[in-house]
Amino acid sequence: MIQQERMKVVRQKQIADDIFELTLIGQLTLEMKQPGQFVHIRVEDGYEPSLRRPISIAEIDHDAMQFKMIYRAGGKGTKILSTKKAGDEVDVLGPLGNGFPVEEAAPGETALLVGGGIGVPPLYELSKRLNECGIKTIHVLGFQAANNVFYENQFKELGDTYIVTADGSAGTKGFVTDLLAEKNPNFDLFYSCGPMPMLGALEKAYPEKKGFLSFEERMGCGIGACFACVCDTTDGDYKKVCSDGPVFPRGVVAL
């Protein structure tokens, strides 16, 4: 069930340029089911800023009732969020949306996980779950530059991990699709989260593969009530990213 809770900050850690890892504790964690779900965060009481911020769940620890988010402190809201310290409270609504279906991969299969920038975080919990289920994971993670890279080692522990940067300052230079074309990895299905062009390029690169893509859209309510976050679907209809998604099987969303 979706809950709204004032959760306590356990830890706030800067892990790359402008990138923060925030660990929160509270009951709400117990409701988290799927990797790829997100929470909607009110960073401050009052109306400055006036809207919540959607942030993916990056890691879930049900036993400790804690979960992690990884986010970029870019604008007004996330900058305020990055000032929260251990012991502070944060108003969290969640878990929201439908995440990545782990059950779509069979034990023994190989899953390709492709993330771009702040699309990388939800892949971490996904990869952990897949590995727990005996699925091999390959990670291709794209960033702007070396100083934006995060969680490289964490992903490496779970499977082959390739870093791609736009300027070549870390890993391979270029786009994730450049690296994929070059390495041509063997895999059964793919999961991805990142900018629209990346998702589109992936769909095009692997027309035959089963795949699941996570989308971003500006949100109001975050629960499906306001129609702020709709996206067009290939069948001429529409879906709400917040409640029908954010993860959709390939081919559903018009790219």
Place this chain on the structure above:
Amino acid sequence: MIQQERMKVVRQKQIADDIFELTLIGQLTLEMKQPGQFVHIRVEDGYEPSLRRPISIAEIDHDAMQFKMIYRAGGKGTKILSTKKAGDEVDVLGPLGNGFPVEEAAPGETALLVGGGIGVPPLYELSKRLNECGIKTIHVLGFQAANNVFYENQFKELGDTYIVTADGSAGTKGFVTDLLAEKNPNFDLFYSCGPMPMLGALEKAYPEKKGFLSFEERMGCGIGACFACVCDTTDGDYKKVCSDGPVFPRGVVAL
């Protein structure tokens, strides 16, 4: 000169129900000349709340570059102010306005200081200055109830001090003017700060005495530029409380 400075909180102390004493340190302190001047405080960056709050200067320590305010955490802005802790910064504009003229009392004379509620604080620095100049001070301080009383001992160290409460739970029951009528103290001039009705009653009670009254009005700019804080004068003209006052000689403001 008026300055705008991010001053550091030295100490925040609750001294009565809803009443806080805040000590700030910074260069701006050095500009403070007169008791009865005030500062205009932005309790938070951003626009929540959107306006500054005018608060009197209660005690000045030029040597330590510190000053004290005493305020009631009643509304939105002052409640936020009351959460500031040692080390936090507060945006202060000041010193503002014209305070109580200490030089109007001659050494050896007796001054009557009458304060009501949050009108009491500026009288403290005033009393200290008067005493330094060899002027005897009598203090009559009115509050709602016993749990709102503050600075009784501090004032007692400076001269005779009478506490009056509306409900009689501390000191004498009634209004300050009731007590004055009863005690009929001997004095040469009076200074007062408090609610309008109190100021009016005082003027009426002592038609022959020299007196100085400090007024309150809703403020915008706090420096005389916006005409928010005008009050009518007895000669049919007007004054700005923020820059012409807040202290006026008796008889100037139409009560």
Place this chain on the structure above:
Amino acid sequence: MSNRLKVELPGLSLKNPIMPASGCFGFGQEYANLYDLNKLGSIMIKAATLEKRRGNPTPRVAETSAGMLNAIGLQNPGLEHILQHELPWLEQFDLPIIANVAGTETADYVEVAKEISKAPNVHALELNISCPNVKCGGIQFGTDPQTAKELTAAVKAVSSVPVYVKLSPNVTSIVDIAKAVEEGGADGITMINTLVGMRLHEKTGKPVIANGTGGLSGPAIKPVAIRMVYEVSQAVNIPIIGMGGISNVDDVIDFLSAGASAVAVGTANFVDHFVCPTIIEQLPAKLDELGYDNITQVIGRSHR
């Protein structure tokens, strides 16, 4: 206890005067996952148009100081779907529904009003003549008194339930429009819809919202809404459901004081998803604090 909050309006017997505003609560399904909708006084459901509407391109929302812009563009599944799915689903609750009716010409409005007003749980219509976010739709009806009056009369003629008209604040004299719809036979007024606004991208200088302009809502507009409710309540004899920036119980008291008989909460539902039940819970204590037995005593007290 709950009796203290009861308000009677044309067609609407409200257990309390709090309801979500149209467009901010869908058709209730999503919030039903969060709390029992029976707590609410009513629900103003999302605008219904004759045909299904896809709405505007995204981005459709943008944040502003103490508010937000939206240009959803009246996206909704269309009259038929609402009659067959959304309204029947809502029947499980003891809620008099207010159906928001939108259109691009009089015939649309009339058709939707006629059909939707027959639904058993629709106890009133909210005639949306004020949506700023659709081309040739809505708002032009709301800016000219004569047009507003005629549309009201046309809808009133076919509706099986009382008709409330939702006014636009983007006018020189909202009192003139209010008087006109009263003359047209409106049973009540709901106000205000959003103020037309715009936000630009810092980098590019282009509008953030794909539609260009959007409707401004949230606490930022409350002073405008209060002023308008205050004025209109003095000028007409039909009740007002007030809205615009309500986010807590004090805001509710303000709207009632200004002359509204009930209120709707919009944007605040996105920020505190439990804001409506929270306000409802806090109202009795607030009445005690202010010294009133009954919520109806608060209505219009600014003018007494």
Place this chain on the structure above:
Amino acid sequence: MSNRLKVELPGLSLKNPIMPASGCFGFGQEYANLYDLNKLGSIMIKAATLEKRRGNPTPRVAETSAGMLNAIGLQNPGLEHILQHELPWLEQFDLPIIANVAGTETADYVEVAKEISKAPNVHALELNISCPNVKCGGIQFGTDPQTAKELTAAVKAVSSVPVYVKLSPNVTSIVDIAKAVEEGGADGITMINTLVGMRLHEKTGKPVIANGTGGLSGPAIKPVAIRMVYEVSQAVNIPIIGMGGISNVDDVIDFLSAGASAVAVGTANFVDHFVCPTIIEQLPAKLDELGYDNITQVIGRSHR
């Protein structure tokens, strides 16, 4: 360096496009104690009326979410005093002054405009047809296109300097008013004045501001102001000085992008008393960041 910020407008050669808005800066004396007024592009001085005005009773201001209400009521020392004291005092600065002209009937406006435009440092007039805070004064000129046009023409006929007309946002179509004053001969437009609003006392339910209603200003109204500047700049061929909620350098860029040629800062001067010089200092770096050599390149970029 300072060349990059230069803007040329009818009557006004501005070293930068930043100036305090009328009513928020008095006649400059107070802020001159805080910083060197020569830093500013111009000053829009407090409204001048023929006779001294006492203004409205207090309280005159009230805080709102991300904004404030004011009902000063055009308090000012009157034309004679301004001509003899305030304007001569301002001559010590290298500042083209914009004199805000108000009145209750055409004859007043004409008389004030004629005299004040002769002052050597008054380089432009700002015709205030939009003050919401005085009974039978100002705003009715600003809500009817024909009246606005006629007043503009009458003032234009007697003024020795270019005339900018200050528009009210409290209208159904601000574009219509803008076109009308352009036809009336206006050399420019300043916009927006405040939105009419109200705040009530929590305890009593009565208006906080003695006047009842007040003008809403501050960040809350910025989206409305941006939308209006965006629309009007497309509809007229005279320049716009934009205002409404500006509190930082990004806000300035937004107004210029939307089509304003210069901007005024009002309410923000009460919150950060150094906001104008701070913005002016930050502008060159902001131009670098956006990749422009010159501030004029930002003007109207939303439309390109």
